[in-house]
Amino acid sequence: MALTLIIGNKRYSSWSLRAWLILKLNDLPFTEERVALFQQGYKERLVQLSAGAQVPVLVDADNEQQLCIFDSLSIAEYLAESFNLRCGWPADKKQRAYARSLCALMHAGFTALRQQCPMDVGRIPQPVDFSEQTLEEVQRINQILSRCLLHSGGPFLFGTPGIVDAYYAPVIIRLDRYALLHQVSPELRAYSAHILALPAMQDWVEAGQQETERIVRISH
Ligand SMILES: N[C@@H](CCC(=O)N[C@@H](CS)C(=O)NCC(=O)O)C(=O)O
Known part of the structure; x- marks a missing residue:
């Protein structure tokens, strides 16, 4: 499992921060890629990446296929299902x-x-x-x-x-x-x-x- 998180500007992108922080709190290794929002060509790049055409996008690539998960909540759920997260959902x-x-x-x-x-x-x-x-x-x-x-x-x-x-x-x-x-x-x-x-x-x-x-x- 090789994870890449596509985020927007750290200054402004609150939804990117949510997904990024979940990965960080859990010490999960990932590559970070930034797309500067509202700059020329940014939307084309986001459209290429996912149906949501927004950030964050989590790309999970292995040798056979590449999965692009968009939307911060779906990313949170995917991480919680894929890993035994130390900082995930409450146990109860x-x-x-x-x-x-x-x-x-x-x-x-x-x-x-x-x-x-x-x-x-x-x-x-x-x-x-x-x-x-x-x-x-x-x-x-x-x-x-x-x-x-x-x-x-x-x-x-x-x-x-x-x-x-x-x-x-x-x-x-x-x-x-x-x-x-x-x-x-x-x-x-x-x-x-x-x-x-x-x-x-x-x-x-x-x-x-x-x-x-x-x-x-x-x-x-
Ligand atoms: N519901 C989405 C919201 C994502 C969202 O609004 N992303 C903003 C940045 S924080 C974005 O990509 N804006 C650029 C655009 O819509 O073109 C999520 O939870 O991931």
């Missing part, structure tokens, strides 16, 4: 179901926050004129994640690190970069500090800050 069936629900919620929801506060790891932390809907979503995230942390006792959402933490990592970057951390519980603030201090997260943020492309508006 009920907790696992809840962790999957939280990932599905992130995958399909929180659109106001995602649109108004695109991930930008190079942004100097400052607020914008948040809409009511964005602030409501922040409070919903605060309640959901704080409850998880109180229930598990931390330091990760379900105690030990897992896919669900990777899924919410870009939200933590947004809370930080849009100066929203003072609006969340002490538990979520401590969790955020813990996530931002992970060596893999620091590597991603540092690399993103070094990228030279600037995208004015990206919503994901």
Whole structure:
């Protein structure tokens, strides 16, 4: 099994970060390939790679065939099925179901926050004129994640690190970069500090800050 993860700009691509972090948290060997989004020819490259024509894409190649898995959630599930992940889904069936629900919620929801506060790891932390809907979503995230942390006792959402933490990592970057951390519980603030201090997260943020492309508006 030889894995290649195609990602977008580390500065902006939140869905790429999720898949990348799952691989990193689990120490899985993989090759990384970056496609700079919204630059000339990028879409043609993504169309060639997968039916989704977006990043991330996980390419699993062996001698006989090459499989391209697109969509961060499908990548997470493929990795969880292929490897005995140390940082995967919770072992307990009920907790696992809840962790999957939280990932599905992130995958399909929180659109106001995602649109108004695109991930930008190079942004100097400052607020914008948040809409009511964005602030409501922040409070919903605060309640959901704080409850998880109180229930598990931390330091990760379900105690030990897992896919669900990777899924919410870009939200933590947004809370930080849009100066929203003072609006969340002490538990979520401590969790955020813990996530931002992970060596893999620091590597991603540092690399993103070094990228030279600037995208004015990206919503994901
Ligand atoms: N639901 C997808 C979303 C992927 C997505 O929106 N990717 C963005 C970058 S973070 C992208 O490829 N944008 C470029 C484009 O759509 O052309 C997933 O979970 O992987």
